[in-house]
Amino acid sequence: MVRTSGKDADDASSRAADVERLVSDIDLAPYLGRVADPTATPLTDPVPVSADTPPLLALRDLVADPRFVDMFARALREADPDFRELFPRDASGVLGRFVRAMTWALETVENARGDEAKVAEVVEFARHLGADHRKLELSPRHHERFGEAMTDTLRHLAGRGWDDRLATTLGTTYRVLSTALQQGAAAAQGPARVGATVVEVLRPTRDVVVVRLISDVMVDYHPGQYLSVLTPYTPGVWRRLSPSIPANPAGQIEFHVRDVPGGALSGSLVRGVGVGDRWVLARPLGLLEVDRTEPVRDVLMVAGGTGIAPLRCLLLDMMRHGFNPRVHLFYGARHPGDLYDLPTLVDLAATAPWLTIQPVSEQDADPWWAGPRQELPRTLHRRQTGTLVDVVTGWGSWADRQVLVSGSPEMLRATVNGMVAVGTPRENIRYDRP
Template sequence: MSDDPGPEPADEPFHDHDVERLVADIDLDPFLGRRHDPLAEPLDEPAEVGAQAPPLLALRDLIADDRFPELFARALRAADPDFRELFPRDATPVLREFVRAMTWAFETTEYADGDRSKVEEVVEFARHLGADHRKLDLAPRHHQRFGEALTHTLRHLAGRGWDDRLETTLATAYRVLSTALQQGAAAGEGPARVGATVVEVLRPTRDVVVVRLISDVMVDYHPGQYLSVLTPYSPGVWRRLSPSIPANPAGQIEFHIRDVPGGALSGSLVRGVGVGDRWVLARPLGLLEVDRSEPFRDVLMIGGGTGIAPLRCLLLDMMRHGQNPRVHLFYGARFPGDLYDLPTLVDLAATAPWLTIQPVAEEDEDPWWAGPRQELPRTLHRRQTGTLVEAVTQWGSWADRQVIVSGSPEMLRATVRGLVAAGTPRENISFDRP
C-alpha cells in the first residue's frame, strides 16, 4: 500500500461536494420513469384555516401563504412532465401572478352577494386569460393535472384544517375557471404562435437594445398593443414587449428592451441577442389607442425609457392620416444620453405640425461610466431637468386632454398619481400594466 496521500483537493477537477451539488441540481425523475410525491411529508407548521371563514376566503388565505409558490411549483413538476417545459426553472414570479389572479377571483365571487354580473366578470377574465394561453398549446389533460396539483398543494398547506367543504368549493371554482379558460382558448382565431427571425440588433445605449425581426407570417396587431414573446435566452419565460412600428405585410417588427437589474429575461436578452436568433410571438394584447372620434380631443403622451416604443408606434400610425389631434409628447429618462429615440421623434415632428416633443432628464449630465453617446438633436422646447411627473404637472392639469402613459411600473404609478393630484380626471388616463 502506498503512503502517497494522492493529489491535494485543490488539484482535483471536481471536489466531492461539487459533484453532489451538480447531481442534486438535476431532476432525474423524468429519465428514470418514476413519479414521487414531493409533498409527502407533512408541514411542521400548517397554515391556519379559519373554521368559521367562508370557504372561498379560507382558500384565498391558503393560496396567499408565502410557502404556496414553492410548494405548488414542486407539485406541478411532479404532476406532469410537460409542466417542466411550460414553466421557467424559477416559476415563483409566474406563480405569484397566479396567486394575485386567484385572490381577486375568490374575493370577487365571495363578495358578489348574488350579483351575477360580478361573477360573470370573473368568468370573462378567465376567458380572456385563456385566449392568451393559446400560445402554451394546453390540452384538457394539462388543465386536469394543474387542478390536481393545486388541490394537493392547498390540502398539504392546510394539514388537518382541510375538510370536505374546502375540497368541494375548490373543485367547483376550479371547474368553472378551467372551463372558461378552455373556452377562451378555443375561441381564438389565427395562429396561436408565430416564429420570427432577428435580422438586426442596435445598441443605442449601454443598457438598451433595439431588436428588429421579420415574422414568418404577418402578426396583425393594433398600434399601441403589446405581444407575448418567447426567446431562446430564458427558456419558458414569456415577456410582454411593445412593437415600436405598426404592423405591416412584410412582417417587420421592432422591439426596444432595457436591461432591468434582477429581471428574469431582460439581462440575458440584452447581452445575448444576435442576428439569426429565432423568437416566438403570440397574441397581441393591450388597449393603448388614440381616440380619433370627432371633434378631435388633443393628446398628452408621456413615455419613460423604453416605454417610448408603443407611443412611437401610435405616432407612426397617425402619420397615415391627413388630419390629427395635436399631440404633446413628454419623453423622459434618467440621464440625457438615455433619450436614445429622440432623433427619430424629432424627424417625425419635422413633418408633423401637430406633434410637439418635450425631452426630460432627471439629471443634467451623463455619468462618466455611461460611455460615449450620440449627439442629441435640438428640439422646439429645451430639455427640462426633473422627473416626468414634475415636468408634466408644472404646466397644469391637462384635464382637457386624452392622456396616454407608458413606462416602468414605478414610473406609471408616480405619473398617474401626480396627474390625478394635479386635477387630471382619472378616466382620461390610459396605460397598460406591465
C-alpha cells in the first residue's frame, strides 16, 4: 500500500476539483449523442388543428406531418438511452412504418362508429405486433417513455392547437394500444430471440451471399416462413430473411442475401459477413406454404433472385413426403449468371418427378463486368428471356393452381398484378407483403 502525505492529499484533491470544474464547463451533450430538446422552441408553422375535426383524425394529421418522423426520432433518443440502441441511427424507415400503422389505426377507430369488430381488428393487429416486438425486450418503462415522447412531439407540432381533447384522446388510444402490445408479447410462445453463429459463407455471385449458421437452440420455423434477423453489420436494424433449408434439431440454418443498392443492411451484410459472426434470430412468421387439403391442387412457384430461398425450403420439405402435387417453379433473375441456385434446384428435380424448373432471365447474356460465372446446368426446359411476369403469364392464367410468389417488392407487385390481369384468382396467390 502506498502512503500519501497530507500535502500530496491536498494536491490531489485540488487537481480533482480543477478537473471537475473543467469538465463542468464543457458541453458534453454532443459527445454523449444528446440533442437539444426538440420541443423546447415553439414552431413558427404548427400543423393547423380545427376544433371541428374529430380528435382521432386531428391526431392522424399530426402523425402524418412530414416533420413528425424526424422530431419523434430525436424525442425518443432523449426520452430513454435504451432507444438509442433499439432504433438504428437512421430511424426513418422504422418510424415511417410506425406512421403508416398509426394512421391506419386512428382512421379505422374513427370510422368504426361503434362497430366493435373494426376496433377489435386494430387491437388484434397491436397484439401481433407485440408478439413480434418481443425480440426488442421492451419493459413497461419503454412503453411509457415511448408514449411520453410521442405526446411531446404531437403537442409540439400542434402548437397552440393542442388542447385537453387531443391529450385525452391520445392518452386513451395509446393506453389501449400499448396494453395490447404488451399482452401480445406476454402471450407469445418460444424464445424471444436466439443467438446464432456464422459457420460458412459462400459467394455464388458478386452481389449474393449464402450464409450458413448454427443457432444456439433450434428455431422452430415452418418451411416458407421468414425470421426477423439482427446482425452486427448495421446495429439496431432488423430485417426479415427467409431460411432456405427446413428447421432441424442441429440448429443449422441458411440464408441467401442479396445486396440491395442503397439499402441500410444488405450491402454491409454482403460485404462484411464472416465466419464466427454472431447474429440474433427472432420469431418466425409468414404465409408461404403448400396447401395439402384435399383435393390437393398443383402448385405454381414464382421466385425472383434471393426470393428462391423460402420456396427452395418448401421444396426440400416436400422431398420428405411420399406424395406431392406437381410443382412448376419459375426461377428468374436479371442475367443468366444470377440464377445461382440452379445447380441445387436441378439436383432436386433429378430425384423429384413432380418438380419442373423453368429458368428465366431478363437479359439474354451476362454483362462483361460480371466476371467469370459458373457453368449453369442444363434444365429440361430451356431458359426463357423476359420478366418473370411476362414469361409466367405467357403460359396462361394458371387458374387451377395454388400460386406462391417470392421476390423483391417490385417483382411481387408486377407478378401478382400481372397474373390477376390474365385471370388468376387473387385468392389463389400467396405471398408475404414487403
